Amino acid sequence: MTSTNGFEPRIVAFLCNWCTYTGADLAGTSRLQYPPNIRIIRTMCSGAVDPVYVLKPILEGVDGVLIGGCHPGDCHYQSGNYKARRRYVALREILKASGFEEERVWLRWISASEGQRFAETVTEIVSAIKELGPNPMRDKWAV
Amino acid sequence: MNTFIPVENGDALDTVRRFLRKLMDDQVVDAVFCSLRTDGGKVYPSVVTDSSHLNQADPLTPVMTINGARAVSSLTRSGDQMRLAAVLRPCEIRGLLELVKLKQASLENTTIISVDCPGTYEAVEFYEFDERGKFGLSEFLQSASRLDGVGIEGLELREACQMCTQPVPEHTDIHLHLFGFDTSENIPVTASDKLKAALEFLGENEAKPEGISTDLQEMLAVRQENRQGKMAEIQAQIDSDGGFCDLFDTCIRCHNCMTVCPICYCKTCLFRTQAFDHPPEHYYGAARRKGALRMLPDTILFHLTRLNHMGLSCVSCGMCTSACPMDIPVGAIFTTIGSKVQAAFDYSPGLNIEEPIPLTTFKADEWTKIGES
Numbered sequence: 001m002t003s004t005n006g007f008e009p010r011i012v013a014f015l016c017n018w019c020t021y022t023g024a025d026l027a028g029t030s031r032l033q034y035p036p037n038i039r040i041i042r043t044m045c046s047g048a049v050d051p052v053y054v055l056k057p058i059l060e061g062v063d064g065v066l067i068g069g070c071h072p073g074d075c076h077y078q079s080g081n082y083k084a085r086r087r088y089v090a091l092r093e094i095l096k097a098s099g100f101e102e103e104r105v106w107l108r109w110i111s112a113s114e115g116q117r118f119a120e121t122v123t124e125i126v127s128a129i130k131e132l133g134p135n136p137m138r139d140k141w142a143v
Numbered sequence: 144m145n146t147f148i149p150v151e152n153g154d155a156l157d158t159v160r161r162f163l164r165k166l167m168d169d170q171v172v173d174a175v176f177c178s179l180r181t182d183g184g185k186v187y188p189s190v191v192t193d194s195s196h197l198n199q200a201d202p203l204t205p206v207m208t209i210n211g212a213r214a215v216s217s218l219t220r221s222g223d224q225m226r227l228a229a230v231l232r233p234c235e236i237r238g239l240l241e242l243v244k245l246k247q248a249s250l251e252n253t254t255i256i257s258v259d260c261p262g263t264y265e266a267v268e269f270y271e272f273d274e275r276g277k278f279g280l281s282e283f284l285q286s287a288s289r290l291d292g293v294g295i296e297g298l299e300l301r302e303a304c305q306m307c308t309q310p311v312p313e314h315t316d317i318h319l320h321l322f323g324f325d326t327s328e329n330i331p332v333t334a335s336d337k338l339k340a341a342l343e344f345l346g347e348n349e350a351k352p353e354g355i356s357t358d359l360q361e362m363l364a365v366r367q368e369n370r371q372g373k374m375a376e377i378q379a380q381i382d383s384d385g386g387f388c389d390l391f392d393t394c395i396r397c398h399n400c401m402t403v404c405p406i407c408y409c410k411t412c413l414f415r416t417q418a419f420d421h422p423p424e425h426y427y428g429a430a431r432r433k434g435a436l437r438m439l440p441d442t443i444l445f446h447l448t449r450l451n452h453m454g455l456s457c458v459s460c461g462m463c464t465s466a467c468p469m470d471i472p473v474g475a476i477f478t479t480i481g482s483k484v485q486a487a488f489d490y491s492p493g494l495n496i497e498e499p500i501p502l503t504t505f506k507a508d509e510w511t512k513i514g515e516s
Contacts, residue, residue: 051451082505093484098387109514141435143443
């Protein structure tokens with residue numbers, strides 16, 4: 001694994017139980033390689049990820065947040081991922097308008113059978129965040 | 144339908160009081176929500192079930208202590224309530240519409256009455272001024288008729304009112320006109336047709352009474368300029384080194400802004416729970432990571448989360464700014480950021496009851512590239 005100036009991003013991932021978490025599991029059982037920078041939190045649905053859960057780690061200094069859910073149309077609860085998509089759009093707009101780096105927040109649809117896609121997504125995010133550099137909120141204590 | 148209420152002895156306030164009393168006495172409504180003038184000379188929003196109390200009604204004095212949408216929510220939430228007439232300012236109506244969409248209020252038995260709003264003053268400043276015996280309602284109303292922008296000489300409107308570009312009420316059942324009419328003679332009324340029978344005692348005029356020459360557009364242009372100016376000021380602070388966090392440098396996390404917000408209705412709000420009361424080692428851990436930790440922590444988290452939860456519905460009533468003990472321009476900040484996210488969803492809060500709040504709905508075929516590559 002390569003690193004830029006020794007910077008290893010820390011990324012928090014909220015993965016839906018039915019698709020992306022299972023996809024991550026498949027990546028593991030398939031022995032696929034992906035960077036170890038990701039800390040996974042299992043949620044019941046991407047639609048259950050309130051913006052507060054994304055904002056808290058970003059303000060504490062985590063370098064990136066990934067929300068993973070089922071592909072559109074495949075939500076176990078019919079429409080949770082569609083609602084997650086709108087919340088994600090609003091969250092990114094608000095982060096951008098408030099002067100925070102909205103590029104640190106990611107949303108990806110990864111199904112239970114897409115272990116390969118999960119591994120590739122994590123690789124892509126880690127390399128993009130390395131490019132972006134550490135989260136300036138890391139040192140900002142007055143939040 | 145158009146009609147007008149004749150004003151006796153040049154006393155517009157007494158005319159409005161008689162009009163409200165008539166609606167109750169004729170049993171058009173069972174209760175009226177309206178500001179009452181207390182014996183101490185203060186105005187306070189109240190619900191009236193005995194029409195004699197409407198002798199104290201005062202919806203014209205330019206003080207707004209709460210956003211009345213919250214009160215109407217409390218009064219209409221269950222649905223099968225009394226027939227209520229709610230006298231509301233334009234921003235209160237907008238807040239109410241958002242609460243109806245959130246299923247926290249009902250318009251089913253509610254008659255909305257509104258008056259053109261010249262703007263309101265900070266209650267404390269206004270009462271200080273009034274105690275010195277300086278406030279004259281009739282001069283104030285005349286200034287509003289002429290739209291000369293004077294209001295009360297020597298007092299500044301609340302920041303939100305200076306920036307307000309929607310002073311003419313929308314979505315009313317009874318609209319009492321102030322702008323452009325000499326209200327010492329009569330008060331023009333526009334009412335929805337369902338109230339035709341109830342308002343028969345006023346007679347019907349096809350045309351509005353002739354107004355005096357004014358320019359609403361000119362007043363709105365001034366307000367728009369104020370709004371753009373204030374938003375540019377906030378944006379410049381966001382873009383500066385200190386950024387968004389510095390805007391809330393003096394925040395004491397009292398949650399007043401949330402308490403007075405007409406949209407923040409959630410009883411299960413995370414910030415009202417013990418979720419952020421941590422054991423001591425948690426704070427030391429957080430401090431060690433960054434070298435220091437602001438106590439109380441999670442201040443910025445609170446404001447950013449609130450922006451996410453209610454920013455799309457922010458009706459710019461500015462009660463948050465008025466309630467802030469540290470004089471943080473919370474309302475202007477929320478208007479600046481809220482207007483951007485509202486634009487992203489092409490949504491105008493509080494205007495169209497048919498249009499759902501963006502985060503309560505979705506379309507399958509939108510933002511289809513998000514999440515894919």
